[in-house]
Amino acid sequence: MFTVLKITISALVIGVITEIARRYPTVGGVIAALPLVSLLSMVWLSFQGTNPADISKFxxxxxxxxxxxxxxxxxxxxxxxxxFPLSIAILVGVGGWFLCLKIQETVFG
Incomplete structure (x- = not known):
């Protein structure tokens, strides 16, 4: 049951942000840049009894x-x-994300 609650609340947050972005793109972008997913994840982990050390690692x-x-x-x-089409932009962006992670791992790893 808790999983359904997490999914519902998380979906509602995404839906609200999407609607704001549709009407006010810049404001929606700023809100989307907030660490909402990270914060929600930490809250869910805490509610599920995850110890603070593991939440810190997260x-x-x-x-x-x-x-x-x-x-x-x-x-x-x-x-x-x-x-560029959105699909191509996302594909190249994800490639850049992956490459950046690999560079970080090599330099700081």
Whole structure:
């Protein structure tokens, strides 16, 4: 039952953000950039009894992924601005995300 509640609340958050973005793209983008998924995940982990040390490891993983996510979003925004189709922009953006993670792992690993 808890899984259904998590899915429902998470879907509602995404739905609300999407509706805001549809009407006010910049505001929607700023809201979407909030660490809502990370925060929701930490709350769900806590409610499920996950110990704080593991939640801390999760938070550090989020930080580790942040630069790659920023690269991905930049690539997608840049490509869309230059009239590439969304599917291609996402594909290249995810490729940039993966490449950035590999570079981080090599340099800092």
């Amino acid at each position: 938070a550090m993983g989020v930080l580790w992924g942040f630069p790659a996510t920023a690269v991905m979003v930049f690539i997608i925004a840049f490509m869309l601005k230059h009239t």
